[in-house]
Amino acid sequence: MSSLVVRAADLAARAHVDQRRKGYGDVPYVNHVIGVAVLVSSVTEDSEVLAAALLHDTVEDSETSIDDIAALFGPRVAGLVGEMTDDPAIATLPTFQRKGMQAKKMAIASDEAKLIKVADQTCNLVDLEQTPPGWPPDRMRAYLDGARLVVDACRGVDAGLEAAFDSAAERLAASL
Secondary structure (H helix, E strand, C coil): CCHHHHHHHHHHHHHCCCCECCCCCCCECHHHHHHHHHHHHCCCCCHHHHHHHHHCCHHHHCCCCHHHHHHHHCHHHHHHHHHHCCCHHHCCCCHHHHHHHHHHHHHCCCHHHHHHHHHHHHHHHHHHCCCCCCCCHHHHHHHHHHHHHHHHHHCCCCHHHHHHHHHHHHHHHHHC
């Protein structure tokens, strides 16, 4: 494992240290970004892409900036994290509308950012299979429909990763 990936894992752990996965009680948020990086590592060994997978939520969810990422990990990692980072203005939009805006952004994103996004959406659906408390079926369905929009915008980047998403989406849909 490269030192870049180890340093990214360290920053992700520190940035998300007090955060918990929404609706899952005491599950550390960092477990999510590690899961995304594990999925991405199944299709690439590129240490900069793996570092970006670990850091993909850091700017949205902590005080870390894109400039911080660039200074610590270089312009490529920062660029990938930037492609994954939502504009704060869409944070309060309804799920399906927010996902529609993410899909538009991902349609023009780099292939590497698309890999990370497909892995991210896959991990989110796998977590939703556990039905977080307070998530009624209509909220889960809206998230699933939005995730499908986002992944459809990324299609063609990796058949295996897309198949993993499709499998998770089918399992979640069947449970609703």
